[in-house]
Amino acid sequence: xxxxxxxxxxxxxxxxxxxxxxxxxxxxxxxxxxxxxxxxxxxxxxxxxxxxxxxxxxxxxxxxxxxxxxxxxxxxxxxxxxxxxxxxxxxxxxxxxxxxxxxxxxxxxxxxxxxxxxxxxxxxxxxxxxxxxxxxxxxxxxxxxxxxxxxxxxxxxxxxxxxxxxxxxxxxxxxxxxxxxxxxxxxxxxxxxxxxxxxxxxxxxxxxxxxxxxxxxxxxxxxxxxxxxxxxxxxxxxxxxxxxxxxxxxxxxxxxxxxxxxxxxxxxxxxxxxxxxxxxxxxxxxxxxxxxxxxxxxxxxxxxxxxxxxxxxxxxxxxxxxxxxxxxxxxxxx
Amino acid sequence: xxxxxxxxxxxxxxxxxxxxxxxxxxxxxxxxxxxxxxxxxxxxxxxxxxxxxxxxxxxxxxxxxxxxxxxxxxxxxxxxxxxxxxxxxxxxxxxxxxxxxxxxxxxxxxxxxxxxxxxxxxxxxxxxxxxxxxxxxxxxxxxxxxxxxxxxxxxxxxxxxxxxxxxxxxxxxxxxxxxxxxxxxxxxxxxxxxxxxxxxxxxxxxxxxxxxxxxxxxxxxxxxxxxxxxxxxxxxxxxxxxxxxxxxxxxxxxxxxxxxxxxxxxxxxxxxxxxxxxxxxxxxxxxxxxxxxxxxxxxxxxxxxxxxxxxxxxxxxxxxxxxxxxxxxx
Numbered sequence: 001x002x003x004x005x006x007x008x009x010x011x012x013x014x015x016x017x018x019x020x021x022x023x024x025x026x027x028x029x030x031x032x033x034x035x036x037x038x039x040x041x042x043x044x045x046x047x048x049x050x051x052x053x054x055x056x057x058x059x060x061x062x063x064x065x066x067x068x069x070x071x072x073x074x075x076x077x078x079x080x081x082x083x084x085x086x087x088x089x090x091x092x093x094x095x096x097x098x099x100x101x102x103x104x105x106x107x108x109x110x111x112x113x114x115x116x117x118x119x120x121x122x123x124x125x126x127x128x129x130x131x132x133x134x135x136x137x138x139x140x141x142x143x144x145x146x147x148x149x150x151x152x153x154x155x156x157x158x159x160x161x162x163x164x165x166x167x168x169x170x171x172x173x174x175x176x177x178x179x180x181x182x183x184x185x186x187x188x189x190x191x192x193x194x195x196x197x198x199x200x201x202x203x204x205x206x207x208x209x210x211x212x213x214x215x216x217x218x219x220x221x222x223x224x225x226x227x228x229x230x231x232x233x234x235x236x237x238x239x240x241x242x243x244x245x246x247x248x249x250x251x252x253x254x255x256x257x258x259x260x261x262x263x264x265x266x267x268x269x270x271x272x273x274x275x276x277x278x279x280x281x282x283x284x285x286x287x288x289x290x291x292x293x294x295x296x297x298x299x300x301x302x303x304x305x306x307x308x309x310x311x312x313x314x315x316x317x318x319x320x321x322x323x324x325x326x327x328x329x330x331x332x333x334x
Numbered sequence: 335x336x337x338x339x340x341x342x343x344x345x346x347x348x349x350x351x352x353x354x355x356x357x358x359x360x361x362x363x364x365x366x367x368x369x370x371x372x373x374x375x376x377x378x379x380x381x382x383x384x385x386x387x388x389x390x391x392x393x394x395x396x397x398x399x400x401x402x403x404x405x406x407x408x409x410x411x412x413x414x415x416x417x418x419x420x421x422x423x424x425x426x427x428x429x430x431x432x433x434x435x436x437x438x439x440x441x442x443x444x445x446x447x448x449x450x451x452x453x454x455x456x457x458x459x460x461x462x463x464x465x466x467x468x469x470x471x472x473x474x475x476x477x478x479x480x481x482x483x484x485x486x487x488x489x490x491x492x493x494x495x496x497x498x499x500x501x502x503x504x505x506x507x508x509x510x511x512x513x514x515x516x517x518x519x520x521x522x523x524x525x526x527x528x529x530x531x532x533x534x535x536x537x538x539x540x541x542x543x544x545x546x547x548x549x550x551x552x553x554x555x556x557x558x559x560x561x562x563x564x565x566x567x568x569x570x571x572x573x574x575x576x577x578x579x580x581x582x583x584x585x586x587x588x589x590x591x592x593x594x595x596x597x598x599x600x601x602x603x604x605x606x607x608x609x610x611x612x613x614x615x616x617x618x619x620x621x622x623x624x625x626x627x628x629x630x631x632x633x634x635x636x637x638x639x640x641x642x643x644x645x646x647x648x649x650x651x652x653x654x655x656x657x658x659x660x661x662x663x664x
């Protein structure tokens with residue numbers, strides 16, 4: 001097992017090298033002069049030369065790539081052109097916001113999705129089944145930005161019960177330790193801040209959870225229907241076990257594998273920064289950060305962030321693969 | 335005479351499907367005494383398994399339903415019991431071993447977990463006590479190296495070993511009745527013999543009754559005291575095993591006997607019963623076996639016969655023997 005994990009980690013290296021080449025090339029794939037496209041039409045030749053020098057664009061590609069890699073390995077992700085801040089520092093602020101939102105959305109999606117899927121399967125063709133599967137169909141079909149805007153309109157504008165944007169009300173004091181606000185507020189026992197943060201995360205969390213929740217519910221249902229027909233479920237009934245245990249232990253553990261695959265992929269996508277959701281709700285996360293960087297042609301940010309997101313994505317996939325073994329002992333790693 | 339442990343009276347289990355009502359079990363009666371083995375024989379779809387599932391109250395509903403009849407177990411009608419009461423009987427009083435050991439154990443739990451949970455579902459014992467008993471049971475059914483084996487998953491066992499595990503699990507709460515649904519069908523012949531031997535040994539040690547569902551008359555001859563022959567959902571003949579082999583009456587039973595391959599050099603062709611079992615949704619009028627029967631009479635196509643007593647402890651559902659019935663009555 002440990003050997004497998006180490007080998008998988010080693011296999012990440014070529015993947016990450018590939019990603020680094022692609023992100024590195026990004027800046028050179030811009031048609032024309034990258035320096036000009038970053039600074040705009042009105043920049044003077046002297047300014048352009050200065051930026052080229054700063055970004056090292058005058059060196060050969062190989063030297064540039066070598067510098068790019070060695071910087072990253074030292075934890076230096078470069079400097080933002082616009083804010084002149086270290087990108088590593090800025091990401092350290094943004095990443096927890098995205099991770100917190102993604103985790104919140106994912107937990108919501110898993111709990112509700114799996115539960116709805118299981119009940120739909122056990123009560124196949126019941127009103128609950130029809131209702132939740134119709135709901136799931138809507139969930140995967142609704143454009144998320146539209147849903148987000150509608151929720152803001154309903155809960156923030158009409159009823160005024162939930163805040164439309166941000167992570168926390170300005171003025172609420174919170175001592176940050178991990179930069180995960182929900183955790184920080186709990187750690188410091190700051191209930192006022194906890195409530196405020198929870199209110200802020202609710203709308204973007206639900207918006208973000210909608211699609212994964214719908215997919216998980218449908219996947220759980222079909223997988224459970226398959227498993228409930230199996231011989232070992234009949235055996236479990238014949239042994240006189242309680243229905244609840246048969247469904248949630250014997251059946252669900254078997255049915256969970258395809259669901260786990262979906263969860264892994266969806267979670268990876270969410271962590272990549274939900275650009276639309278974060279933008280709509282002004283969530284100060286990675287998605288919005290990249291979005292603003294693209295608009296401002298701040299290429300160093302785009303490069304570094306893509307690299308980080310890719311690394312997170314492959315890491316989540318590895319985690320999913322390891323979890324497979326827990327759910328199905330027949331899986332062998334070699 | 336010992337009182338019956340299980341007595342099934344006129345059981346009717348039907349499945350209500352879109353394409354019609356399937357009479358999976360259609361008037362089946364029999365009884366089993368403690369310590370005895372009853373064989374239920376018949377082709378696929380003759381209603382053997384559904385009879386067993388009816389006893390345990392595990393008919394998938396909808397579409398299935400026990401329409402009428404009585405299932406008396408230790409004098410109490412199981413059909414009148416609540417789901418909770420039935421759950422306490424399943425796995426404790428009446429347990430079951432299924433046909434395919436490869437798929438009947440849950441693949442994602444260890445043998446230990448599956449055995450311990452069965453014991454703890456019925457008895458208030460600690461995990462450790464349940465574990466100790468599981469070890470004993472596995473040892474009893476002939477699993478080698480139990481301490482190591484119990485920690486393993488089903489896929490690490492062979493088919494024969496898995497069936498032993500199934501049997502150990504079925505025996506874990508000392509049931510008074512064990513229903514074995516084709517327990518040897520999916521196994522190699524040599525393993526079959528071992529498993530049958532194991533059933534006999536367990537029965538001797540625990541004095542439980544066994545209902546052995548099979549389509550293999552060899553198995554019947556090997557382990558059963560009495561036999562019930564089923565055809566198209568109906569019981570067609572019931573008697574002692576020896577009586578059935580020596581003096582079987584029903585044309586279907588006779589057909590089954592003849593279709594056993596014999597080791598005789600000049601036999602060129604295997605005897606078969608011509609035709610196929612009827613579609614249970616569109617049963618023929620009269621006797622269900624009539625379309626395939628060698629001795630079919632005109633009456634058979636109109637009248638469905640009842641179970642008729644032909645001698646002490648020997649009943650047959652066939653018009654050929656109706657006369658005898660009248661004789662017995664007189």
